[in-house]
Amino acid sequence: LKRALGNQFLGATLDTFASSYKVSRAKAFEGIHLDSLIAEIAAGKDASIPHLEELFSAFKDRAEAAGIRVHVARTALEANTIIADIARANQVKKIVKGKSMTAEETFLNHHLEEEGFVVTETDLGEWIIQLRHEGPSHMVMPAIHLSRKEVAELFTKVTGRQQDPDDINGMIKVARKELRQAFLEADMGITGANFAIADTGTIGIVTNEGNGRLVTTLPRVHVALIGFDKLVPDLKSALRILKALPRSATGQLISTYVTWINGPTECTSAPGGRKEMHIVFLDNGRLALARDPLFSQALRCIRCGACANVCPIYKLVGGHNYGHVYIGAIGLILTYFYHGRENARAIVKACLNCQACKAVCPTGIDLPYLIKGVSRTILEAEGKPPVKNRLLKHVLGNRKLFHFLLRGAYLAQKPVAGGGYLRHLPFFFSSAHGFRSLPAVARTPLRDMWERINPRLDKPRYRVALFGGCLVDFVYPEQAQALIQLLGKHNVQLEYPMEQTCCGLPAMMMGENETAREVAVQNLKSMDPASYDFVLTLCASCGSHLKENYPKLCGEDEGIGLKVMQLRDKLIDFSSFMMNVLQVKPEMFEGSGKKVAYHAPCHLCRSLGVTREPRELIQTAGLTYLPAKDEDVCCGFGGSFSVDFPEISAELLKRKLDHAEATGADLLVTDCPGCVLQLRGGMDQRSGRKVEVRHIVETVGGEKP
Amino acid sequence: MERDERLKLLKERAEAVQTSVSDVTGLQQAFLYAVEVTRSQGGSTIAAPALGPEERSQLAELCRQAEITLIVENVRDHIGKIQTGLTLGDWGVAETATLVLDSTSEDVRIATMLSETHVAILPRSRIKSDLMELEAELSESMKSAPRYLSFISGASRTADIERVLTIGVHGPQELHLLILDDELTGEEP
Numbered sequence: 001l002k003r004a005l006g007n008q009f010l011g012a013t014l015d016t017f018a019s020s021y022k023v024s025r026a027k028a029f030e031g032i033h034l035d036s037l038i039a040e041i042a043a044g045k046d047a048s049i050p051h052l053e054e055l056f057s058a059f060k061d062r063a064e065a066a067g068i069r070v071h072v073a074r075t076a077l078e079a080n081t082i083i084a085d086i087a088r089a090n091q092v093k094k095i096v097k098g099k100s101m102t103a104e105e106t107f108l109n110h111h112l113e114e115e116g117f118v119v120t121e122t123d124l125g126e127w128i129i130q131l132r133h134e135g136p137s138h139m140v141m142p143a144i145h146l147s148r149k150e151v152a153e154l155f156t157k158v159t160g161r162q163q164d165p166d167d168i169n170g171m172i173k174v175a176r177k178e179l180r181q182a183f184l185e186a187d188m189g190i191t192g193a194n195f196a197i198a199d200t201g202t203i204g205i206v207t208n209e210g211n212g213r214l215v216t217t218l219p220r221v222h223v224a225l226i227g228f229d230k231l232v233p234d235l236k237s238a239l240r241i242l243k244a245l246p247r248s249a250t251g252q253l254i255s256t257y258v259t260w261i262n263g264p265t266e267c268t269s270a271p272g273g274r275k276e277m278h279i280v281f282l283d284n285g286r287l288a289l290a291r292d293p294l295f296s297q298a299l300r301c302i303r304c305g306a307c308a309n310v311c312p313i314y315k316l317v318g319g320h321n322y323g324h325v326y327i328g329a330i331g332l333i334l335t336y337f338y339h340g341r342e343n344a345r346a347i348v349k350a351c352l353n354c355q356a357c358k359a360v361c362p363t364g365i366d367l368p369y370l371i372k373g374v375s376r377t378i379l380e381a382e383g384k385p386p387v388k389n390r391l392l393k394h395v396l397g398n399r400k401l402f403h404f405l406l407r408g409a410y411l412a413q414k415p416v417a418g419g420g421y422l423r424h425l426p427f428f429f430s431s432a433h434g435f436r437s438l439p440a441v442a443r444t445p446l447r448d449m450w451e452r453i454n455p456r457l458d459k460p461r462y463r464v465a466l467f468g469g470c471l472v473d474f475v476y477p478e479q480a481q482a483l484i485q486l487l488g489k490h491n492v493q494l495e496y497p498m499e500q501t502c503c504g505l506p507a508m509m510m511g512e513n514e515t516a517r518e519v520a521v522q523n524l525k526s527m528d529p530a531s532y533d534f535v536l537t538l539c540a541s542c543g544s545h546l547k548e549n550y551p552k553l554c555g556e557d558e559g560i561g562l563k564v565m566q567l568r569d570k571l572i573d574f575s576s577f578m579m580n581v582l583q584v585k586p587e588m589f590e591g592s593g594k595k596v597a598y599h600a601p602c603h604l605c606r607s608l609g610v611t612r613e614p615r616e617l618i619q620t621a622g623l624t625y626l627p628a629k630d631e632d633v634c635c636g637f638g639g640s641f642s643v644d645f646p647e648i649s650a651e652l653l654k655r656k657l658d659h660a661e662a663t664g665a666d667l668l669v670t671d672c673p674g675c676v677l678q679l680r681g682g683m684d685q686r687s688g689r690k691v692e693v694r695h696i697v698e699t700v701g702g703e704k705p
Numbered sequence: 706m707e708r709d710e711r712l713k714l715l716k717e718r719a720e721a722v723q724t725s726v727s728d729v730t731g732l733q734q735a736f737l738y739a740v741e742v743t744r745s746q747g748g749s750t751i752a753a754p755a756l757g758p759e760e761r762s763q764l765a766e767l768c769r770q771a772e773i774t775l776i777v778e779n780v781r782d783h784i785g786k787i788q789t790g791l792t793l794g795d796w797g798v799a800e801t802a803t804l805v806l807d808s809t810s811e812d813v814r815i816a817t818m819l820s821e822t823h824v825a826i827l828p829r830s831r832i833k834s835d836l837m838e839l840e841a842e843l844s845e846s847m848k849s850a851p852r853y854l855s856f857i858s859g860a861s862r863t864a865d866i867e868r869v870l871t872i873g874v875h876g877p878q879e880l881h882l883l884i885l886d887d888e889l890t891g892e893e894p
Contacts, residue, residue, distance in 0.1 A: 017868060066850030124874050125865035141865060148867050172863065172871045179875065184784065200847040210818060210861040210876030216853075217814045235844040239836050253718065254801040254836075256859045257876075260843075263850035266811040268781050 004317040005647055009147045014315045015655075017144070019630070021309045024251025025360075037244055042364040044237050045300040049290050055198040055231040056281060062201025063279060066263030071280045076106035076338075079282050083108065083190065083223055084115045086278050090221050092117065092187040096179075098205065098212040099123035100192025101139055101303055102225050102282055104325050105338055108190070120182040122211040124175050131158060137319030139305040139327055140249045145318050179211070189215035193226045194245065194302070195238040196279075203279065204238055205259045206245060208252075213259055220270035223278045228286045229299040241302055244362035249304040285337045294373055295337070300363035301330050307357035307367055312634045312652050313350055323347065329357035329367040336374045341381060348375050350645060352638035353509060354602035355544075369552070376511030385512075388640075392507060393515045399501040399522060406474045409441045421684060433643070435650035436681030439475050446477035450496045454484050460493035462581070465532040467523075467571075469542035470502050471673035479538050479673060479695045483574070486697065490582050494536075499526030503542040508549060509639050517553045521560055524550075529566035534581070536572050538697055540672035541639070544607030547571050573604060574671055574697050575613035584620055589700070591622015596699065597665035597691070598625065599656065599679060600632040601672035614671055614696055621700040626663040630655070635670075637678035653682040660691055671696045706834040711799040712884065715832060718802035722859035723872065724880045732826070735883045736764045739791045739824045740771045742881065748788020752776040752820060754812035755793055764791075780812040790820035790877065796839055797832040797882070803858040804882060805839065809851060817857070823877040825857075828887040 004010065048055060060070045073079035087095065095117050097103065109119050109130065121130040125143035129136060131154055136142030143151070152165035155174050163171055191212055195204035203224055205212045216222050232238050246252040267275035290296050308314045308328025323331030324343040332351065336344035348371060357367040379385050385393075395402050421437040446468055464487070472479050484494055504519035523546075529535055537543045550564045557564075578584050596618050605611050611632075618625045636642060636652030656679065660668045668679060668691045680693040706714070719726045729735045743751055753764060754777055761777055768775040776783050792813060796805035804825050808814045817823050833839050836856075846852060861876030872878055 013867065062850075122875070123865070124863045128865065141868065143865050144868065146866075148869075151866050168866050168869050168871055171866060172874050176874055180785075197847070200844065201850070202847045202852075208861070209863050209874045211874075213814065213818050213855070214875060217811065217818060235847065236837075236840050239840060242836070250864070254803060254856065254858050256722075256857070256862055258856035260847065260852070260854040260856075262847050262852040265809055265851045265853045268779070268811055 004321045005651055007318070010145055010318050011316065013144065013147075014318060018309060018315050021251065025248065025306070028247035028251045028253055032243070037240070038362055038364045041240055041244060041362060042300060044232070044240060045363060048231065048233060048237070049229075049296050049299050052228045052231055052287060052290050055233060056228065058198040059196055059201055059231060062199070063263070066201055067274075067277070068201070068263055069278045071278065072283065073280050074283045076282070076284050079106045079225060079280050079284070080108050080111035082280050083225065084112060084117070086221065086223055087112070087115075087117055087188055090188065090276060092221060094182070094186045095119045095188045095190060096182050096186040096215050096219060097121050097126070098189070098191035098207065098215040099126050099142070100190070100225060101136075101326065102192045102227050103190065104136060105284065106225070106282065108225065120179070120186070122179050122182065122215060123207075123209060124172070127175060127179065128154065135320070135325060137327065138308060139303050141305075145320065183214050183218045186219040188221040188223065189219040190223050190225065191215055193224050193230055195241070196226050196231045196281075197233075197235055197238055198231055199234045200262060202235070202260050202262045204242075205261070206242070206255045206257075207259070208250075208256045210257050213257055216259065216261060217267075218269070220267055221276045221278075222264070223280065225280045225282060227282050227284075228290075229301070245302050245304055248306045248360070248362040289337050295333070295370060297365050298330065298333050298337070298370060300365050301334070302363060304362060306360045306362065310356040310360045312352060312354060312356065312636070313648055316648055316651055322350065329371065330365065333367070333370045333374055336378070341378055344374060345378055348378065350648070352602070352634050352636070352641050354634035354638065355606035356602070356634070359606045369549075372508060372511060376513055379511045389510050389512055392510060393512050396502055396504070396507055397515050397518050399499065402501060403445075403447075406441060406470070407445065410443060413440055421681070433646045435646065435685060436653060436678060437684040438681060439677055441474055442477050444477070446473045446480050447496065447498060449477065450498075453481055454494055454496070455488060457488070457491060457493045459491075461491045462533040463493050463495065463531075464534045464536050464577075465495050465497055465527055465529075467500060467503070467527070467535055467537040467539075467542060467546065468496065469537060469539040469673065471677065472538050476673050476676065476695070479697055482695075482698045483538065486700065492582070495532065497527040501526075503539075503545045504553075505541055505545040505549070506639055508545070508553075509641075513553065516549070520550050520553050520564075521557075524554075524560055524563045524567065527567075529563060529570045532570065534572045534577065535567060535570045536574065536577055538574055538671070538673060538695060540573065540601040540604035540608065541674050543571060543573055544603035548607055573608060573610055573613075575617045576610055578617050578700070579613040579620070584617070586620050586622060589621045594623050594667055595626055595663070595665045596623045596667045596669050597628045597660040597663045598631055599628075599635060599660070599668060599670040599675055601670055601675045602632075602634050604671055605632050617696065617700060618669065623667075623699065626665050628663045628665075629659040631659075635675050635678045637674045639674065642678065649678075653678055657682050657686065657691075661689070665691055667691065667699060668693045669696050669699050706799070708829070708832075708888075711832050711834055712829065714834075715797060715799040715802055718800065719882060722802055724802055724859050724882055726882045726884060728886065729826070729883045730886050732760055732885070733763065735826045735885060736767050738881075738883055739764075739789055740767050740773060742822060742824060743773055743789040744771055746788060746822060748773075748821065750774045750776060750783065750786050751789045751791055752780050752783065752787045752812070752816035753791040754778060754780055754810060754816055776816075778812060780815040784815065784819050787816065787820040788822065790816035790823045792817060792823070792825045794825045794827040794882075795831065796842070797827045798834075798836055798839065798856075799832055800835040801858050803836070803856050804880070805843070806855045806857060807846070808853045808855045814853065817855070818876050820877050822879040822881065823857070824881045824883065826883045826885050828885045830887050832884075
């Protein structure tokens with residue numbers, strides 16, 4: 001992992017790619033109502049997934065009538081064996097392959113080579129990594145981790161002639177020539193498929209290079225290896241997916257070639273002039289997965305790779321470190337189901353829960369939630385939760401104990417606290433955690449000063465409950481103080497239900513759903529949404545957890561379930577409250593004109609979908625908003641993520657602060673105390689000019705009207 | 706979408722994927738275009754396997770004058786020597802600048818996969834706004850096996866080396882669409 005972080009070429013390439021991908025994807029989807037398209041694809045997939053076996057049987061009837069031999073492989077080994085048997089039965093020596101993630105899943109090449117066949121990958125990227133004896137580092141661009149120099153060295157070795165790294169066109173010609181020979185000599189072609197259409201027995205293959213067409217045309221035998229999840233009922237479903245797949249994968253409106261094959265076609269190199277065609281359907285856990293109420297969603301995946309493209313962690317470490325065979329967010333999930341716990345255990349923890357993948361997925365898979373689900377399943381299966389999980393379960397489950405410990409922390413930190421930060425980290429943090437200063441726990445938590453600082457209003461316009469969350473309550477009570485001052489001027493009465501506790505997100509992030517549920521119930525008992533006009537929170541993470549995850553945790557419970565839904569409807573973030581409820585106007589602010597950069601918290605801009613209001617509020621309040629690069633990319637906090645993966649967290653933070661500094665702003669403003677902790681702590685450790693980090697409530701409220 | 710709008714969109718989208726689009730008034734003009742492209746690229750062979758007997762002799766005459774070899778069958782035997790593959794498209798799709806080509810014949814497949822340049826003649830009346838508009842027709846043709854249908858939207862491309870877009874890694878390096886005026890009146894058919 002550290003090596004990957006130190007690989008400058010990889011870091012720079014993936015960073016440039018992530019930026020250009022965002023632009024080209026947005027352009028490709030112009031004029032399309034994306035939310036409806038996603039909903040349609042998801043609904044179509046969800047309708048098919050419980051009926052994959054029926055779709056298969058319809059497909060099989062059609063395909064066999066057309067002269068295709070259809071096989072079922074229950075496991076990866078079975079698939080490889082079936083394909084090797086087909087090759088032997090047809091006296092095959094040489095095989096050409098089109099790019100197929102399913103074949104990567106079964107390690108088909110390895111098996112065929114062991115059996116003595118000569119296998120040549122014909123997709124350029126796949127060919128390059130085959131020559132290097134590597135696996136793909138991206139589902140769509142398998143060789144994205146390599147520089148032109150590395151490819152030139154490789155091609156020099158392969159051809160015995162010096163290759164110029166700056167003549168990419170020339171290197172492409174080398175591949176064209178070498179691979180053309182392989183096509184002409186091959187006896188058998190192997191492809192995957194993007195679609196298997198049940199009502200016509202057609203397979204659909206999406207490619208750009210055109211190698212898929214050659215693989216299915218020149219050799220006398222064609223074998224397609226297809227996962228059961230690629231079955232769709234009809235062409236309409238396939239075309240709907242095709243509308244999203246290339247746009248989402250590479251920002252193309254359509255890939256250069258889409259090939260639809262029904263039955264063995266004419267082939268003059270085959271005996272009898274007709275191709276021999278086989279389709280192997282791979283189960284390898286898919287049919288069991290299809291029956292799982294939660295995880296079946298993962299079968300919606302159409303392998304576009306978008307979840308890797310936008311993942312801040314993928315961007316830093318690349319696919320060889322972020323997945324096993326399948327890569328990116330979906331890879332963390334599928335690895336567990338297709339390649340087992342051993343391969344999934346470590347990587348599944350590496351999720352910031354920043355929601356970037358979920359926001360970009362063209363089939364609407366709730367990827368971060370499924371990743372946490374896999375994490376939980378692994379914990380349960382292994383039956384030995386780590387110490388921190390046991391502690392957390394014990395402590396969070398009991399509010400009084402939890403808050404007692406937090407108060408105690410103020411005294412315990414005294415010897416190391418200075419200027420609002422912990423100046424020496426406790427021994428259990430390694431030096432890797434020194435990239436940011438950790439804030440000191442406040443002397444008096446918000447709950448203890450609440451009655452004193454929160455005036456009672458005569459005839460308030462609104463009654464609003466404040467959900468504090470641990471950070472505002474115990475670390476940054478001044479953020480709530482700023483809120484009280486500001487809202488008081490607008491005649492809004494705030495309340496602080498005292499029995500509220502941690503929102504429970506940290507428990508869910510560690511896979512402790514039972515604890516998360518208990519905490520949710522505690523909060524709902526403490527705070528009846530029906531008693532207030534709104535429930536406001538200054539913490540985007542708490543807010544998104546309350547709104548999105550409470551319904552999943554206890555939305556079905558009798559009694560409490562109703563309150564969960566009421567809470568969801570009344571929950572609001574600070575900026576939306578100011579702009580949409582109070583409808584503040586520029587004349588209400590003095591306006592300092594200070595230059596302000598903004599960091600969009602993951603849980604605000606994606607989970608809660610609030611993007612316009614904070615930026616408008618900054619400008620309405622008379623500040624100068626300076627847009628920064630990658631405003632909506634995670635700051636690297638991710639709760640306990642930053643403790644488990646300090647190197648990744650540090651690198652994300654560094655980039656974030658660089659971008660903020662580059663705007664020339666005086667202030668860096670955000671609306672989540674978790675992000676404040678990360679950003680302010682990181683800024684404290686930097687040398688040179690420091691940009692002051694503030695919660696947006698302190699910025700807007702700080703200017704006296 | 707009106708006919709002219711569809712055509713305009715097709716041309717716009719084609720340009721974005723480096724497909725060249727030209728209007729032709731008849732087959733003779735289209736054939737001349739194919740001969741001219743072949744000659745200008747220094748080639749000497751055209752593979753045109755799917756023409757009717759009349760068109761075939763029309764093209765053969767033009768090729769003879771230009772000293773170009775015309776291949777109409779057993780295209781596999783000429784792999785490595787085909788400069789231009791000439792085809793008659795089944796449908797066009799404006800939104801994605803896609804040529805829909807029934808490629809069930811092996812000769813058609815090889816002519817369009819292993820030539821340097823693919824020239825496709827596309828009747829104007831066969832251009833649809835988007836792929837969904839063709840769903841019924843395509844689904845119907847998929848019901849009669851064997852069938853090999855191709856959507857072709859530009860030249861063979863890759864971005865596998867440092868994400869630099871490069872043309873012609875496997876298939877043709879150029880795609881030319883010739884829009885054939887097959888509508889006698891300006892009205893919608």
